[in-house]
Amino acid sequence: MADPSSYRPKPGQIPDSPGVYKFRDEHRRVIYVGKAKSLRQRLANYFQPLVSLHPRTATMVTTAASVEWTVVSTEVEALQLEYSWIKEFDPRFNVKYRDDKSYPYLAVTLNEEIPRVQVLRGHKKKGVRYFGPYAHAWAIRETVDLMLRVFPVRTCSAGVFRNAASAGRPCLLGYIGKCSAPCVGRVTPEEHRELAEEFCDFMAGRTGTYIRRLEKQMMLAAEDMEYEKAGRLRDDIEALRRAMEKSAVVLADATDADLIALAEDELEAAVQIFHVRGGRVRGQRGWVTDKVEAVDTAGLVEHAIQQLYGEESGDTVPKEVLVPALPEDAEAVTAWLAGRRGSNVSLRIPQRGDKKDLMETVARNAQQALVLHKTKRASDLTTRSRALEEIAEALDLDSAPLRIECFDISHLQGEDVVASMVVFEDGLPRKSEYRRFQIKGFEGQDDVRSMHEVISRRFKRYLAEKEKTGEWVDGDLTEGEVPAQTPGEDDGRPKRFAYPPQLVVVDGGQPQVAAARRALDELGIDDIAVCGLAKRLEEVWLPGDDDPVVLPRSSEGLYLLQRVRDTAHDFAIRYQRSKRTKRIRTSPLDAVPGLGETRKQALIKHFGSVKRLRQATIEQICEVPGMGRKTAESVVVALAQAAPAAPAVNTATGEIMEDDGGGTA
Numbered sequence: 198m199a200d201p202s203s204y205r206p207k208p209g210q211i212p213d214s215p216g217v218y219k220f221r222d223e224h225r226r227v228i229y230v231g232k233a234k235s236l237r238q239r240l241a242n243y244f245q246p247l248v249s250l251h252p253r254t255a256t257m258v259t260t261a262a263s264v265e266w267t268v269v270s271t272e273v274e275a276l277q278l279e280y281s282w283i284k285e286f287d288p289r290f291n292v293k294y295r296d297d298k299s300y301p302y303l304a305v306t307l308n309e310e311i312p313r314v315q316v317l318r319g320h321k322k323k324g325v326r327y328f329g330p331y332a333h334a335w336a337i338r339e340t341v342d343l344m345l346r347v348f349p350v351r352t353c354s355a356g357v358f359r360n361a362a363s364a365g366r367p368c369l370l371g372y373i374g375k376c377s378a379p380c381v382g383r384v385t386p387e388e389h390r391e392l393a394e395e396f397c398d399f400m401a402g403r404t405g406t407y408i409r410r411l412e413k414q415m416m417l418a419a420e421d422m423e424y425e426k427a428g429r430l431r432d433d434i435e436a437l438r439r440a441m442e443k444s445a446v447v448l449a450d451a452t453d454a455d456l457i458a459l460a461e462d463e464l465e466a467a468v469q470i471f472h473v474r475g476g477r478v479r480g481q482r483g484w485v486t487d488k489v490e491a492v493d494t495a496g497l498v499e500h501a502i503q504q505l506y507g508e509e510s511g512d513t514v515p516k517e518v519l520v521p522a523l524p525e526d527a528e529a530v531t532a533w534l535a536g537r538r539g540s541n542v543s544l545r546i547p548q549r550g551d552k553k554d555l556m557e558t559v560a561r562n563a564q565q566a567l568v569l570h571k572t573k574r575a576s577d578l579t580t581r582s583r584a585l586e587e588i589a590e591a592l593d594l595d596s597a598p599l600r601i602e603c604f605d606i607s608h609l610q611g612e613d614v615v616a617s618m619v620v621f622e623d624g625l626p627r628k629s630e631y632r633r634f635q636i637k638g639f640e641g642q643d644d645v646r647s648m649h650e651v652i653s654r655r656f657k658r659y660l661a662e663k664e665k666t667g668e669w670v671d672g673d674l675t676e677g678e679v680p681a682q683t684p685g686e687d688d689g690r691p692k693r694f695a696y697p698p699q700l701v702v703v704d705g706g707q708p709q710v711a712a713a714r715r716a717l718d719e720l721g722i723d724d725i726a727v728c729g730l731a732k733r734l735e736e737v738w739l740p741g742d743d744d745p746v747v748l749p750r751s752s753e754g755l756y757l758l759q760r761v762r763d764t765a766h767d768f769a770i771r772y773q774r775s776k777r778t779k780r781i782r783t784s785p786l787d788a789v790p791g792l793g794e795t796r797k798q799a800l801i802k803h804f805g806s807v808k809r810l811r812q813a814t815i816e817q818i819c820e821v822p823g824m825g826r827k828t829a830e831s832v833v834v835a836l837a838q839a840a841p842a843a844p845a846v847n848t849a850t851g852e853i854m855e856d857d858g859g860g861t862a
Contacts, residue, residue, distance in 0.1 A: 199223070201258045205244045211237040216268040217278045219286075220261040224663075224695060227286035229257050229490065232275040234526065236266050251491035257290045272529035273536070280503045290490050292466075292500045302329040302480075303337045305350070305397050310386055311358070311379050312393035314341055314350045327513070328400045329472070329480040345375040347411075347433045348396040351389065352376065401474060401512075408434060452476045454517035454552070455505070458559035459497055460567040464488055467567035468501045471559050472515075483563065485570045499524035502544075506537055514538035519547050519556060580753055581624030587754030588700070591746050592739065594726055598700035599623055603761045604655075604713070605704040606636075606647045607769035613776045614642065616651040617769035620698070621761050630696075633772045645708045652701070652716035660720060662695040697725060704762050706731040706738050706745075714740035730762045789831045796823050800832070811836045 216236040220229040220243075233239030243264075247255045269275050283291050304317040308324025316337050321327055329337070341352065351358065353368055353376070361367050361380040371378035379389040399407055411434050418427035456471045465487055472480040484504070492500070498520045506514050514537050524530045527544060534542040547553040585597035601621045608614040616634040620627040638650045701717075703709045710729035717725060728746075729738040735755065736745035748755035786797050786807075803821045804810040810818075810832070818829035 199259055199262050201244050201247075201261070204261070204263045206240070206264065211240050211266065212268055213237040214268050215270070215272050215275045216266050217275050217282065218264060218266040219282065219288075220257065220290075221263045221265070222260055223262040226695075227282070227288050228260060229288050229290040230279055230282045230286065232272075232279040234272060234275075236268070240264065240266070253290070253488070254491045257490065260290075272526050273532045276503075276526070276529050276533050280507050283503075284507070292486050292488060292490055292492055292497065301337060302327045303341065303400065304328075305393055305400075307390075307393065307397070311351055311389055314345075314352050314393075314396065321508070326397050328397075328474075342375075343436045344396065344399070345370070346436045348392055348399070349375055349377040350393050350396050351379060353380075400479075452517070453515050454519055455515045456519045456547075456552075456556050456559045457498060457501055457505075458521055458556060458563045459494060459501075460560065460563040461488070461494065461497065462567070465567065465570070466497050467563045467570060468497070469559050469563040469566060470501075470505065471555065471562075473555075474515075481562070483566050485566065494522045495524050498522055499526075499530060502530060502534070506534060510537050511539060514542060516541075517543045517545075519545065519552060521546065521556070521560070581757075584624055584753035584757040587748070587752055588758065591737065591748055591754060592700070592726060592728055594699070596699070598698070598726070600696065600698040601700045601702060601761055602655075602698040603702040603704070603765040604648065604651055605762070605765040605769040606644045606651070607766075607773040608642055609773065609777060613773055614647060615769060615773045615776060616647060617765050617772060618651070618655060619761065619765045619768055621757075621764075624757055626764060631768060633768070635776075644705065645712045648703055648705070648709045649712040649716045652703075652713045653720065656717060656720050656722055656725075659695065659697055660722075699726065701725055701727045702758060702761055702765075703727070703729045704732075704766060705729050706736070710738045710740050728758075730758050732762075735759065786832065786835065789828070789835045792828060792832070796821075796828075799823060807836070 213235050215232075215234055217230065217232045218236060218240060219227050222228050231239065243250075243254065243258050247259070250258070267278065269278060282288075301316050301318050302321075304315055305326040305328075306313045306315070306324070307326055308322070317325070317327070345352070349370075352370065353361070357368060358380050361371075361378075365381055367376065367378035367381050367383070370376035371381070371383070377384045377389055377392060379386060384392070395407070411430055415427050415430035415434065418424075418430060452473055453475070454473045456473065458469050460467045460469075465485060467483060467485045469483040470481065471478050472482075484501075486500075502518065502520075502524070514534055516538075518534065523544065523546060531542060531544045534544060547556050582597075585599070588594070589597045599622060603619050603621075605617050606614065607617070614636040616636065618632040618634070620630040632655075634651050634654065636647050636650060639646060701713060703713050706729055710727060713729075714727050717723070717727065727740055730736075731738060731745070734745075735750075736747060737755075737758065738745050748758075786792060786800070799821055800810055800818070801807070804813060815826065815829045815833055818824055818832055819826055824832075
């Protein structure tokens with residue numbers, strides 16, 4: 198635990214101007230990012246006596262080992278820089294809202310020549326119009342199914358589209374009138390794009406004008422006694438109205454707003470957002486977060502706004518943002534939102550009328566989300582805590598292993614030997630820190646040597662990172678000498694191998710555990726525990742013990758170790774298979790310098806197979822379009838040096854199959 202006075206800036210060092218500041222820990226990791234109108238006044242608040250600080254703030258400043266700041270010109274610039282740093286460094290003491298699930302959107306791919314309507318999740322793509330988010334994908338499909346009758350836009354995948362175009366026949370939707378079939382030329386690309394844009398206009402809330410236009414067309418058709426056309430238009434209008442009924446009218450027709458509400462207690466906060474477009478609720482989403490910093494409702498609102506609109510621009514930022522409390526720098530936040538939208542944005546608290554009533558509905562949803570989250574998490578936290586405590590007790594550790602790393606070796610009959618490293622923190626997988634290794638020290642199959650190599654390489658990297666930060670100094674350095682810093686590396690970004698685990702788990706028994714322990718001892722690391730989990734009887738092996746530790750089958754600790762081990766095993770197998778597939782698909786032609794994929798395919802097409810190409814002369818190879826004599830000579834040399842593939846055998850008859858067919862380039 199650090200004393201904040203040890204790194205407190207001297208009086209007069211901190212400028213009295215807007216800016217963004219970062220607290221770093223002893224490993225130089227950024228642990229907190231904040232902004233201020235006056236850096237001098239804000240940072241002074243962190244260096245008060247610890248008893249007068251909020252407990253979370255006190256924990257942060259005692260975890261930190263240094264503070265630094267960047268001066269900016271305006272509060273809007275400070276807001277932008279704070280958002281980008283929080284996203285880049287992922288500080289542990291900053292509030293970060295995370296979706297409890299990936300919400301589906303209705304997307305129209307206007308960036309394609311023939312736009313497509315589909316359900317998409319995840320990151321938004323440039324040139325695609327998004328509507329939502331929706332609570333369930335089936336809700337999107339029901340809406341689209343109703344609207345395709347009026348706006349027969351393409352919904353098929355690229356493969357289906359190509360197959361229909363080559364066959365000259367549309368898919369089923371084209372036959373039943375729910376697709377305009379641009380694949381077979383029933384409409385031109387321009388006409389289809391116009392349909393897609395009308396679809397987008399309707400989804401964006403411009404519904405009244407379109408329905409009135411259809412009603413007028415229906416009346417004219419009836420007057421002209423075109424009753425079949427009038428009946429079709431009547432059914433179209435009914436379909437659109439049913440689609441509109443799926444999103445209730447809550448506000449005036451022109452209202453374009455997002456409503457943000459919060460429910461919080463001392464430890465956690467839930468946020469709910471209703472997206473209202475054209476007076477109708479077009480989407481809903483929510484997050485729950487731990488209150489890892491001392492933050493009030495206004496601060497939570499500001500974090501939520503940053504999370505919602507940090508990557509958005511244009512019409513995706515609404516004209517109005519209604520909130521339960523205004524951020525501390527409301528003017529700066531409003532200016533930031535206006536900059537992202539490209540026009541004025543109103544940020545305010547609804548005081549009366551329909552908007553206030555809807556805000557109360559959003560707040561009730563937030564409260565229910567928080568209650569539901571606590572109900573689920575109480576069980577999860579209890580189970581994970583019990584599992585970590587059981588592991589600590591069984592392995593005689595000083596404390597619960599909050600970070601566990603597991604290693605596994607995978608190969609196929611001694612070929613393509615690889616290893617995996619998976620990381621679990623607080624009993625949950627940390628996928629961003631998974632790593633893969635190729636065994637480089639030797640050839641062949643030896644799981645024990647492979648484990649020793651992988652553990653050595655991983656923790657050599659760990660020691661190297663410690664040396665860069667100055668936390669660990671090699672004994673050969675003279676007194677007062679510090680290791681050289683590599684430019685750009687000591688910046689607080691997460692390092693690949695910078696964080697040590699409390700427990701290393703290896704997939705295997707005594708030999709693998711002994712190899713892992715020996716690798717750590719050779720590096721002088723004695724504060725990391727090691728154990729192995731053998732698959733046969735699910736026994737836990739410790740270094741130097743002749744007998745395994747046997748955990749009860751119902752033990753939560755054993756279940757967590759099994760999950761960690763199985764995750765590492767699956768990760769290693771996937772990597773090994775990908776390497777094997779890549780190796781199988783290689784060709785002797787890959788070694789020919791300057792021979793690209795087009796000329797490889799031309800060679801195979803001309804000769805029919807690699808075997809026949811191997812039998813060809815330089816003159817025959819030169820006959821292939823695009824092949825010069827120098828390249829032909831290189832091809833002959835490469836094929837001569839490469840050992841021919843083993844002949845294929847018919848396993849039913851034992852007959853050796855001649856390689857006269859096509860080969861792989």
